[in-house]
Structures are given as C-alpha cells and as structure tokens.
Amino acid sequence: MGATLKIIARIHTDFPSKFGIPRQSGLADTHGFIIFEPKFRNPDSIKGIEEYSRLWLLWEFSENKREAWNPMVRPPRLGGNKRVGVFASRSPFRPNPIGLSCVELERVEAETPKGPILYIKGADLMDGTPIYDIKPYLPYVDAYPQAEAGFADRVRDYCLTVEFPEELLKRVPAEKREALRQILAQDPRPSYQEDPERMYGMEYAGFEIRFQVEERRLAVRDVYAKADRQDIVSGV
Secondary structure, three states: OOOOOOOOEEEEOOOOOOOOOOOOOOOOOOEEEEEEOHHHOOHHHHOOHHHOOEEEEEEEOOOOOOOOOOOEEOOHHHOOOOOEEHHHOOOOOOOOOEEEEEEEEEEEEOOOOOOOEEEEEOOOOOOOOEEEEEEEOOHHHHOOOOOOOHHHHHHOOOOOEEEOOHHHHOOOOHHHHHHHHHHHHOOOOOOOOOOOOOOEEEEEOOEEEEEEEEOOEEEEEEEEEOOOOOOOHHHO
C-alpha cells in the first residue's frame, strides 16, 4: 500500500517552464518564495525556522509524470548517450516523481494575508511546483564534503563562456543579471544538441532569452519581455 502525500505549499520562482532551470539547487543565485496551502498556514508550524540558514525541500516533479518508468536513464551531463541506473542519478523520471533540493533561507514573514512566507535562494524548481515537506538542513549530519559523487563529480566543472552584449544585458533587471549569467554558463540545452545554428529560447523572470551555442561559447542574441507576464511577487 502506498502512502498519500499532502501538498503543504507551493514555491514561486522566475521559471515559468522547465527549460533553463538549474540542474541542481545552489548552482545559481535564483530567488523565490514559498506560500503554504490554506490548511498549513498556521504560524506555529514554522516557529524557530528562522534560526536555520538552509532548508531541505521535498517536492513533486509535477511536469515529468509518466505512466511507466525505466531502470536506466541518460543523464544530460553525460551527453545524453550514456546510460546509468535511475537510482544512480537525479533524473526527474523516477518511479515516484519526488525531488530534493537544499536552499538558502533568506528571510521569513510569519504573518501575511496568505499566511507564513519563506523567502529562499538557490532553488532549482519551476514556478508553482508543489512541495511535500520542508526540513532544516543540519550541517553536522547533512554535509560530507569528501563523499564520492560518481559521474557527477567528473562533470561538475563543465561550463560555457557567456557572451552577453551590454545593450541586451541592460534589458534585464539588475538584481536578476548575475543569476541569469550563472544559469546560461551551465548550458541549459539538452547535451545531445550540438547544432551551432540553432536558436534557443529560455524564459526567465518575465523575459525571453534567445541564444546560440558553438562549442563551449554561448552567445546571447536577443532579450525581450514576455507580454503576458504577471509579476508573481505582486500577488503575495
């Protein structure tokens, strides 16, 4: 018999779609905030959470559901042509669509019209992602810097050189620019796509970022505001 999981909250970020989301939490200085579902908005439930600098989020790969699962997957960082076991990876296509992220807790608003709100940094979640649980990060038991990290250790330093013309960069709000550069440097493309003529489009913070990649160089070609964007922060 399977357990029934309750959605306790939803996170709001600058990523309206999957493409371009950092591959792991903490790789880019992205910002977001967590709003609890009405049933879980009791301020007592977060009492003391402000004493922690980092949190674990357990969440749902809500856009990656499949009827069946495969025991082998193709990690993007291995070029999409080498298979490893699903439990030896962090692939979103799993028997249970559960994700795990470690985020930085920037501040807490315990009492708002929508209940407690947690403001976080470093999230790798799409806007509106359901959250199943929130737990404190404890460095004395959760951190093992010398642990073996398999193939992920061998490809962790992979990055692109980002060419971002100043006139295009100025179209992005100043507080969003560094995180955007970090995201682009990590190469948002599927690793099996190597066509230097192909134009890619990534949505971020209400903008469409158009770019091309040749070898290890990413060149931003255009930046424009999405006409239908509504500022998620204003809805708090």
